[in-house]
Amino acid sequence: MINITLLWTDIMVWLLLFAIILWGYIVSRSSRAKEQWRAIFKSPIALTSAIILLFYFSFALIDSIHFRVKNQHRVVSLLDMAFEHRIKNRERTYSAPFALKEYSKDIAVINGETKQIYRDLKYVHSGNMVIDSIKAISIGLIVSLFLIYIHIRYRKRRGRESEIPWITGYITLTILIVLFSWLYIMSFSYHVLGTDKVGGDVLYETLKSIRTGVLIGVLTTLVMLPISIALGVSAGFFRGWIDDIIQYIYTTLNSIPSVLLISATVLIVQVILDNHPDWFQSTLERSDLRLLFLVVILGVTSWTGLCRLLRAETLKISQIDFVKASKAFGVSNFNIIRKHIIPNLMHIILISVVLDFSGLVLAEAVLSYVGVGVDPTMYSWGNMINQARLEMAREPMVWWSLFSAFIFMSVLVLSANLFSDRIQLVLDPRNKI
Amino acid sequence: MLLYIIKRVLYAIPILIGVNLITFILFFMVNSPDDMARSQLGAKQVTPQMIEAWKEKKGYNKPLFLNDKAKGISKITDTLFVKESLKLFSFDFGYSDNNRDIKEDIKDRMYPSLAIALPTFIIGLVTNISLALLIILFRGTILDTTMMIIAVIIMSISGLFYIIAGQVLFSKMWHLVPISGYENGFGAIKFVILPIIIGVFSGIGSSVRWYRSIFLEEINKDYIRTARAKGLSEISILFKHLLPNGMLPILTGVVVIIPTLFMGSLIMESFFGIPGLGSYTIDAIKAQDFAIVKAMVFLGSFLYIIGLILTDISYTIFDPRVKLG
Numbered sequence: 001m002i003n004i005t006l007l008w009t010d011i012m013v014w015l016l017l018f019a020i021i022l023w024g025y026i027v028s029r030s031s032r033a034k035e036q037w038r039a040i041f042k043s044p045i046a047l048t049s050a051i052i053l054l055f056y057f058s059f060a061l062i063d064s065i066h067f068r069v070k071n072q073h074r075v076v077s078l079l080d081m082a083f084e085h086r087i088k089n090r091e092r093t094y095s096a097p098f099a100l101k102e103y104s105k106d107i108a109v110i111n112g113e114t115k116q117i118y119r120d121l122k123y124v125h126s127g128n129m130v131i132d133s134i135k136a137i138s139i140g141l142i143v144s145l146f147l148i149y150i151h152i153r154y155r156k157r158r159g160r161e162s163e164i165p166w167i168t169g170y171i172t173l174t175i176l177i178v179l180f181s182w183l184y185i186m187s188f189s190y191h192v193l194g195t196d197k198v199g200g201d202v203l204y205e206t207l208k209s210i211r212t213g214v215l216i217g218v219l220t221t222l223v224m225l226p227i228s229i230a231l232g233v234s235a236g237f238f239r240g241w242i243d244d245i246i247q248y249i250y251t252t253l254n255s256i257p258s259v260l261l262i263s264a265t266v267l268i269v270q271v272i273l274d275n276h277p278d279w280f281q282s283t284l285e286r287s288d289l290r291l292l293f294l295v296v297i298l299g300v301t302s303w304t305g306l307c308r309l310l311r312a313e314t315l316k317i318s319q320i321d322f323v324k325a326s327k328a329f330g331v332s333n334f335n336i337i338r339k340h341i342i343p344n345l346m347h348i349i350l351i352s353v354v355l356d357f358s359g360l361v362l363a364e365a366v367l368s369y370v371g372v373g374v375d376p377t378m379y380s381w382g383n384m385i386n387q388a389r390l391e392m393a394r395e396p397m398v399w400w401s402l403f404s405a406f407i408f409m410s411v412l413v414l415s416a417n418l419f420s421d422r423i424q425l426v427l428d429p430r431n432k433i
Numbered sequence: 434m435l436l437y438i439i440k441r442v443l444y445a446i447p448i449l450i451g452v453n454l455i456t457f458i459l460f461f462m463v464n465s466p467d468d469m470a471r472s473q474l475g476a477k478q479v480t481p482q483m484i485e486a487w488k489e490k491k492g493y494n495k496p497l498f499l500n501d502k503a504k505g506i507s508k509i510t511d512t513l514f515v516k517e518s519l520k521l522f523s524f525d526f527g528y529s530d531n532n533r534d535i536k537e538d539i540k541d542r543m544y545p546s547l548a549i550a551l552p553t554f555i556i557g558l559v560t561n562i563s564l565a566l567l568i569i570l571f572r573g574t575i576l577d578t579t580m581m582i583i584a585v586i587i588m589s590i591s592g593l594f595y596i597i598a599g600q601v602l603f604s605k606m607w608h609l610v611p612i613s614g615y616e617n618g619f620g621a622i623k624f625v626i627l628p629i630i631i632g633v634f635s636g637i638g639s640s641v642r643w644y645r646s647i648f649l650e651e652i653n654k655d656y657i658r659t660a661r662a663k664g665l666s667e668i669s670i671l672f673k674h675l676l677p678n679g680m681l682p683i684l685t686g687v688v689v690i691i692p693t694l695f696m697g698s699l700i701m702e703s704f705f706g707i708p709g710l711g712s713y714t715i716d717a718i719k720a721q722d723f724a725i726v727k728a729m730v731f732l733g734s735f736l737y738i739i740g741l742i743l744t745d746i747s748y749t750i751f752d753p754r755v756k757l758g
């Protein structure tokens with residue numbers, strides 16, 4: 001028997017998704033915002049990167065539905081269930097991608113003779129790779145063609161010519177789905193990306209790391225935004241001593257080197273967690289709690305940049321006549337901020353959210369290396385790179401963990417960067433396109 | 434000018450007190466000395482006497498802000514905040530967990546840090562500005578687009594990959610330089626050259642993009658058009674007119690980094706086994722040595738504030754239009 005469990009970060013992810021949907025609904029009612037988004041997706045690069053980002057996010061979402069297995073102290077996610085065959089069947093140690101034997105020689109006794117041999121892997125079936133591949137690719141093609149068909153039908157019904165380069169989008173989607181279905185189906189008979197030191201499947205680890213990376217990128221913003229908006233707007237709007245205090249706070253926070261501030265805070269949270277073992281039931285919940293703390297810490301330490309931008313812009317906007325007029329009419333401060341200030345800050349907020357995302361994904365790796373990132377038991381690209389450091393020193397080199405983390409992480413960061421470039425180009429009023 | 438600098442320095446004091454307060458809240462209030470003692474002593478059965486003894490030894494057995502037992506001024510001075518936090522102002526960092534003088538350690542480790550950070554900074558600045566100028570010269574062409582795409586790609590790859598890949602290629606496969614280590618004097622060159630190359634390379638992406646946008650903004654201005662109308666060649670426009678004007682935002686932007694170069698690069702030093710301040714900090718974080726982390730936080734913010742003041746001064750030096758008052 002299984003029942004749904006919500007971890008803390010799950011709750012935040014779904015809240016965030018809800019907020020994004022709500023925001024999307026608001027955007028869809030404003031024709032100007034719709035126009036802007038159309039302009040963003042007019043670029044094939046932006047559309048491609050958006051689809052890749054969406055693909056990553058859906059993995060994070062699938063991995064954010066957790067179930068508690070009855071009679072076992074275990075919490076599994078939907079993604080874990082899909083990869084059950086690779087979690088249960090661990091090999092003994094390293095093996096290369098698609099290998100049938102272990103990577104290093106081992107001593108074995110055969111017919112009374114002691115020999116050094118490459119042992120067979122336990123959980124691979126050397127089937128016909130070509131037939132399997134064809135099967136996998138055709139399944140992927142069918143799924144993606146089906147999705148594309150639905151979307152074309154939907155567009156037909158809307159009946160409007162769109163300038164968005166959908167063909168590029170379809171090609172990206174097809175490539176992604178076919179690639180993933182190939183990886184997934186091959187994972188039943190091989191370790192597609194090899195195995196790590198304790199025999200765990202690297203493909204599964206990399207896919208699990210997506211959630212960690214994406215969550216750190218998006219949830220931190222969720223923590224950061226309210227602080228920087230509230231403080232930035234009130235500093236710029238009220239001025240005087242409020243402005244002085246807020247400026248003092250962010251100059252002070254800013255002057256502490258961020259890695260040090262983050263590590264100091266994480267160290268302390270670690271001590272607190274060590275002293276309160278009653279807060280969590282399983283290791284997963286412990287690492288989840290630590291992820292939550294990390295996200296909160298990153299948010300609390302990184303709001304200063306956006307706050308400063310918002311303060312400057314609010315200062316500028318509140319000098320414009322329409323705000324002065326509202327003041328003269330006796331509109332309350334709260335309403336002026338809500339109706340006039342915040343809508344005019346939206347582009348800055350959006351640009352900085354997308355820009356920060358890629359920086360945070362990269363920061364996770366560095367923090368994990370320093371030892372103040374996510375829990376060492378948690379799957380993350382930072383932890384994988386950290387381990388890879390020792391693996392690269394081995395002879396012969398174990399390259400596949402690093403390679404997988406590198407590919408998956410760089411694609412995510414690259415598409416986030418390209419997407420943010422486009423958003424900046426379209427939304428920043430200083431750029432005329 | 435002098436008055437302005439004095440004013441800025443005075444303004445720095447409340448900020449440093451604020452930094453101290455934050456570290457104090459983090460290290461002594463959120464994480465009380467009792468908790469520290471428990472995790473330091475490690476053992477499962479920690480008696481209250483052991484905790485008291487540990488606090489006594491460290492001098493942590495005082496009240497946080499207000500000492501009721503003391504009399505007069507020492508009501509405020511004989512507290513943890515003054516004894517443990519404000520004393521950092523005199524650069525008295527105390528002793529680390531293994532009883533070494535932190536101040537001496539910092540002095541020793543400063544030079545290896547600088548040996549990497551300073552060349553990386555200078556070579557990086559020159560490389561990035563030259564690349565940005567090259568891109569500006571070929572703006573709008575296929576070279577511009579390709580270089581910008583490469584810049585985004587360089588930017589999107591985690592610095593850790595460059596370090597690992599560099600170590601594998603240059604040290605492990607081609608045996609050009611030792612993998613890690615350090616020695617004093619000129620022997621250091623073979624140890625620092627790879628970190629410098631990697632540091633410069635991984636910084637290219639974001640800096641070149643930034644400098645390019647600065648130069649692009651300048652190149653559409655009237656004085657450039659005038660220079661072109663005079664019949665100057667594109668090259669001399671770039672170097673005589675664009676570069677000095679474009680350097681202004683670049684220099685004032687990078688001045689703030691200069692003092693923090695002392696802090697070293699955390700990751701680089703730890704990967705290459707260089708005994709600088711960066712690896713010092715990382716080791717302290719890994720060993721949970723709060724005294725060192727506290728000292729480095731203070732030192733870091735101190736240097737950052739010096740950087741801010743230098744930035745303001747550099748404005749007046751490079752840009753005569755700016756008057757400070």
